[in-house]
Amino acid sequence: MSDAVNRAKSGHKSHIRVKDKRALLQLESPLSIASVSQLKKELLQKLLSKDVSEIRVDGAAVNSADTASLQLLCSLSSFAKSKNIGFTWTAVSSAIVDAAAMLDLSGTLNLGTANEKMAEVN
Numbered sequence: 001m002s003d004a005v006n007r008a009k010s011g012h013k014s015h016i017r018v019k020d021k022r023a024l025l026q027l028e029s030p031l032s033i034a035s036v037s038q039l040k041k042e043l044l045q046k047l048l049s050k051d052v053s054e055i056r057v058d059g060a061a062v063n064s065a066d067t068a069s070l071q072l073l074c075s076l077s078s079f080a081k082s083k084n085i086g087f088t089w090t091a092v093s094s095a096i097v098d099a100a101a102m103l104d105l106s107g108t109l110n111l112g113t114a115n116e117k118m119a120e121v122n
Helices: 003-010 033-048 067-082 094-102 114-121
Strands: 015-019 022-028 054-061 086-092
Touching: 015 033, 022 033, 033 067, 054 067, 067 086, 067 094
Parallel strands: 022 054, 054 086
Antiparallel strands: 015 022
């Protein structure tokens, strides 16, 4: 079964591209427990098999994020830190910022400059 079919069945619409040792994770809504398993599988396949020096996350399109999805992003951030891989946001939605703040995960997710990123999106 193709990745596109698996994403459609699971509701998973995020995309990961790796080019020149840089990974771009483009998240789409909804970012929820229904999509976490497939997203985790894709992250493991594409990031662990590559020599990645930077992970950039685009969360501009996310209009809802639940605890399970934020836990996966926290794991990704911690993994990156443990491997000396850069972890940055290219854009972040207010849904991610609000959910992370409610769960006290803003620091773990490196959302310190999230308001600047939100301003770039709006």
